[in-house]
């Protein structure tokens with residue numbers, strides 16, 4: 425089985441980090457291919473960045489589809505353009521947010537405050553309001569996760585506040601850039617910590633392994649062929 429994991433931002437070090445975590449989660453016999461677009465925002469922090477990353481993300485999905493991969497993971501916690509990705513894909517497609525929201529009582533800890541309402545909207549879209557005890561931010565930009573020495577301790581402190589104030593029974597990491605901290609955070613906090621990269625890989629493996637594909641009977645029918653004009657503005 426081959427699964428394509430796409431980091432929709434263009435930061436290669438984050439893509440490499442995602443790849444390490446995805447391969448560690450994959451079963452024997454599952455090949456993980458990890459890529460990011462050649463063009464697009466270095467990080468995705470809000471709606472505008474989601475729109476900016478979409479052309480490059482869809483290009484990678486098309487490429488994976490042409491290569492015949494068995495499924496896709498979108499490794500960005502905004503689950504950007506997930507519907508469009510599913511229109512292009514034959515196999516199952518999971519965003520890491522939807523895949524990670526598997527616990528029956530969880531709080532999310534993400535990067536910037538501006539991502540909080542976006543994630544709250546995803547919770548509602550996926551029908552997980554009863555499961556989600558809260559969405560919190562550590563007020564760090566995405567790329568600071570790799571640069572800020574205090575990043576992991578600030579995430580741990582926010583997890584501890586979630587446990588005491590939200591009474592959550594698990595924590596979901598609200599950024600693909602946190603994936604490599606999962607084990608340490610779980611040990612320090614004494615609570616299950618769910619990273620969407622791992623959850624996404626295992627979910628897609630299970631679905632593709634069961635022979636399930638994206639239904640083309642409705643919302644995710646292949647795009648209707650049409651001309652796309654690419655002309656520079658005068």
Ligand code: 5HY
Pocket residue numbers: 433466467468469470499500501502534535536539566598599600601
């Ligand atoms: C992510 N942004 O997982 C999201 C989440 C965030 O570049 N990768 C990004 O922190 O907004």
